[in-house]
Amino acid sequence: xxxxxxxxxxxxxxxxxxxxxxxxxxxxxxxxxxxxxxxxxxxxxxxxxxxxxxxxxxxxxxxxxxxxxxxxxxxxxxxxxxxxxxxxxxxxxxxxxxxxxxxxxxxxxxxxxxxxxxxxxxxxxxxxxxxxxxxxxxxxxxxxxxxxxxxxxxxxxxxxxxxxxxxxxxxxxxxxxxxxxxxxxxxxxxxxxxxxxxxxxxxxxxxxxxxxxxxxxxxxxxxxxxxxxxxxxxxxxxxxxxxxxxxxxxxxxxxxxxxxxxxxxxxxxxxxxxxxxxxxxxxxxxxxxxxxxxxxxxxxxxxxxxxx
Amino acid sequence: xxxxxxxxxxxxxxxxxxxxxxxxxxxxxxxxxxxxxxxxxxxxxxxxxxxxxxxxxxxxxxxxxxxxxxxxxxxxxxxxxxxx
Numbered sequence: 258x259x260x261x262x263x264x265x266x267x268x269x270x271x272x273x274x275x276x277x278x279x280x281x282x283x284x285x286x287x288x289x290x291x292x293x294x295x296x297x298x299x300x301x302x303x304x305x306x307x308x309x310x311x312x313x314x315x316x317x318x319x320x321x322x323x324x325x326x327x328x329x330x331x332x333x334x335x336x337x338x339x340x341x342x343x344x345x346x347x348x349x350x351x352x353x354x355x356x357x358x359x360x361x362x363x364x365x366x367x368x369x370x371x372x373x374x375x376x377x378x379x380x381x382x383x384x385x386x387x388x389x390x391x392x393x394x395x396x397x398x399x400x401x402x403x404x405x406x407x408x409x410x411x412x413x414x415x416x417x418x419x420x421x422x423x424x425x426x427x428x429x430x431x432x433x434x435x436x437x438x439x440x441x442x443x444x445x446x447x448x449x450x451x452x453x454x455x456x457x458x459x460x461x462x463x464x465x466x467x468x469x470x471x472x473x474x475x476x477x478x479x480x481x482x483x484x485x486x487x488x489x490x491x492x493x494x495x496x497x498x499x500x501x502x503x504x505x506x507x508x509x510x511x512x513x514x515x516x517x518x519x520x521x522x523x524x525x526x527x528x529x530x531x532x533x534x535x536x537x538x539x540x541x542x543x544x545x546x547x548x549x550x551x552x553x554x555x556x557x558x559x560x561x562x563x564x565x
Numbered sequence: 566x567x568x569x570x571x572x573x574x575x576x577x578x579x580x581x582x583x584x585x586x587x588x589x590x591x592x593x594x595x596x597x598x599x600x601x602x603x604x605x606x607x608x609x610x611x612x613x614x615x616x617x618x619x620x621x622x623x624x625x626x627x628x629x630x631x632x633x634x635x636x637x638x639x640x641x642x643x644x645x646x647x648x649x
Contacts, residue, residue, distance in 0.1 A: 444597065445605030448629040451612060455624075473606050489606055496609045527617075530580050530610045 291356050296365070296512065299353040307345045311338060320560040321345070327480035327564065328554050340555070347555040350508060351395045358401060365512065368402045372504075372518025379500060379521075380406050385454035387494050387501045389464040389522075391546050392558045394506035398514050400435055400461055411436045411453050413446060413462040435461075447493060454497035462490055464503075464542050465563070475532050477543045480550070484563040486543055488535040494524045501538070503545045507553050519545045568640045571618075579614050580607050592637045608633065615639070621646045 283306070291299045310317050321341045325332065329340055357365055370376075379386050388403075390396045403410050412435045436453075438446040438460070450460050467474055467487050476483040494501050503519040522541050528534040550557045566574075573587040576596075580603065594600045597608065611633070612623045621643050623629050632642035 443626055443630060444608045444633075446626075447605040447609050448612065448623070448626045451609065452625040472604060492606050492609055496613045527613075530607065 287353065288356060288360075291353065291360055295361070296353060296357055299356070300350065303346065303349040303353060307342060307349055310345055311342045323562040323564060324557065324559040327482060328550060328557075330481070343555045344558075347508070348558050351556075351558070354395055354508070354512075354514075355397050358398060363401065366398065367510075367513040368398065369509070369513070369515045370402060370405075370517075371515060373405070375518050375521065376406060376502065379502070380408055380457075383457050385457045385497065385499050386459060387454070387490050387499055388459055388461045388504045389490050389501050389542060390461060390504050390506075391463060391465045391549075393546070393549055393553065394508055394556050395514060396461075396463075396506060399504060399506040399516050402516055403459065403461075406459065409436060409453070409458045411438050411450070411458060411460045413438045413440055413450070413460065415440050445489075447489070450493050451497050454493070454499045460493075461504075464490060465546065465559070473532065475536055475539050477536070477540055479543050479547060479563070482564050484543075485565075486539050486563075488532050488539050491522075491524050491535040491538045492528075492530075494522075495526055495528045495535075498526055500524075501542075503542055505545075505549050507549070507556055519549070568643065569636050572636055572639055572643075575614050575618060576601070576603075576611070580610055590636060593635045595635060596633050596639070615643065619643050619647060 287299055287302065290302050294301075318341055321344050322337070325337060325340050325344070329336065332340060354366065388399075390399060400410065400412060414437050438449050438453075440446050442449070454460060465486065467485055471485070473489050473492075474485040474487050477486050478484075479486070490501060493499075501522040501524060503522065504516065505519050506514055506516045509515045520541060522538050524535070524538050546557075569592055570587060573590045576582065576590070577585055577587065582601065585601070590601065596611075597603050603611075608629065612629070615632075616622050623632050623642075628642070632639050
């Protein structure tokens, strides 16, 4: 079965892209449905849309196979379809929730933050920190819930051409409450990140996506096979003397999310340029991510082959 | 050793550049984007090394653009800030 999975993923995209899976028309329909019938109608329509993608759009369906093959190595052909359906459905829930957050406001969402005091303690130290997240749960919910820190929050975010997903603040029609750092800007935005960390601010970034050069990646065991993970965040943390907070969100109910400080990683200063120096810290992050995925397998939204 | 030579040695040793000698690095050649093929994390390390070796801080992107144009530009940047 694994062999079949592997063959079916041959047509996959070689690299991750932030291009949306859906169409602008589809997004607009969901936007209208949420306006008309709220979350309930959005979720209802989602079942049919997801079914269509799973059964009738094999090119889209295949994008989930690399991850599902690693997470469920013994899955049958039928269970692969079911897993794909569940993964797409969770992804859809997150997209609907993100729209609801913007259209109907955060009062329509229940957040529980685990590790709030640890975050406040870091802020009280006066040093900036990196919140290292992943494409799990709804990271936008996580970022939107950081107001209580009362310090500026920056987000490293690539917006590829063709990405039509709207962020919650765009739905709300308000100014972006967070500052965006573009990884496509001068030197990948690294100097900007160093600057804001030294000022005691927060930088949010994804620990499971490779931007730019593969030179800044390490191969780390993830779900039984080596996968590429960037060590950029750890290098920047080391240079700025800033801790790394591994921060994940997960959907816990119909209208509720939990946000959790999974681990705080202290990266020593003066580790140099070699990627190998950062391996123990990257591995800590990957282990936390794997732990999350063991508990919430359908909330890891991975649609490219990171094991390639 | 001149400041330019010292900077080249730091770049080669601290950024682990293999098969490159100090005399291969031109004083006016861009440090990033071509030639040495340095990347954004090399820039982070260079910021650290400039502070460690010369006590000079490259504070933001604006200063980085100025300092990282070439070896000569970096030398000027350091000399200006080290001047009493």
